[in-house]
Amino acid sequence: MTKNHGQQTVDARMSLRQAVQLCAQHLCDIGLVLNEEMIVPFSFRNCMIFLSKPDGQLQVDVAVSQPVQMDHAIQSMHLNTRFVMNEMVAQAISLYGAEGDQAFAMSFLFRDGCGLVKFGQDKAYLVELIERMPLSFDHQVVFAEIEE
Numbered sequence: 001m002t003k004n005h006g007q008q009t010v011d012a013r014m015s016l017r018q019a020v021q022l023c024a025q026h027l028c029d030i031g032l033v034l035n036e037e038m039i040v041p042f043s044f045r046n047c048m049i050f051l052s053k054p055d056g057q058l059q060v061d062v063a064v065s066q067p068v069q070m071d072h073a074i075q076s077m078h079l080n081t082r083f084v085m086n087e088m089v090a091q092a093i094s095l096y097g098a099e100g101d102q103a104f105a106m107s108f109l110f111r112d113g114c115g116l117v118k119f120g121q122d123k124a125y126l127v128e129l130i131e132r133m134p135l136s137f138d139h140q141v142v143f144a145e146i147e148e
Contacts, residue, residue, distance in 0.1 A: 012045070012139045019044060019141045020060055023051055026135065034058070041107075041114050041134035043067075044141050048107040048134060050116050061118055063107035064143070065095065073111040074131050085127045092117045092125055109134075 014022070023042045027034065034040065034053040042049045050061040068091055072084055092106045096119075108115035113131040120126040 013142050014139050016062065016141055016143055019049060019137075019139065020051075022137060022139075023049055024058075027051070039116065039128055039130050041116075041130055041132060043134035043136040044139050046140050048114070049141075050105070050107075050128075050130075061105045061116060062141075063105040063116065065106055067107040067109045067114070070108050070110050070115070074113045074115075074129050081129070085129070088115055088117050088127055089125045 019042075023040070026042075027040065032040065034051060036054055036056075039050050039052040042051070046064065048063045048067060050063070052059045052061070068088075070084065070088075072080070077084055088106075088108055091108075092104075095106065096104050105116060105118040108117070110129075112133070113129065114134055115130060116128040118126050118128075
């Protein structure tokens with residue numbers, strides 16, 4: 001902490017490892033245990049982190065691009081779900097190409113939740129719709145240390 005004209009300020013930068021630990025600690029604090037079908041989103045100043053446990057192991061997906069705003073409510077889509085998911089993939093392809101990248105993840109914000117598009121191991125885009133708003137942290141995640 002540093003003093004700035006009588007006020008305390010906190011350095012709001014943290015490593016990706018620290019950010020994931022903060023997310024996991026929050027889950028522990030509220031007593032939420034991840035299961036195979038659950039994805040929990042977290043929003044930071046410069047990225048979104050999604051925690052899941054699809055096969056018993058903690059999986060962390062990080063979307064570093066700004067979330068795309070979608071003017072839809074996930075719970076009321078029903079018949080339009082396929083259309084919206086295709087729209088999400090089309091946006092991902094326009095930014096990252098049809099070939100994708102294993103490190104790629106793109107986030108979307110809906111009126112009542114969020115979405116994640118990532119390039120899966122089977123060389124295809126995977127789309128997740130998450131009926132949960134991300135918990136926001138006022139931190140910037142530093143992905144690589146810059147030598148000064």
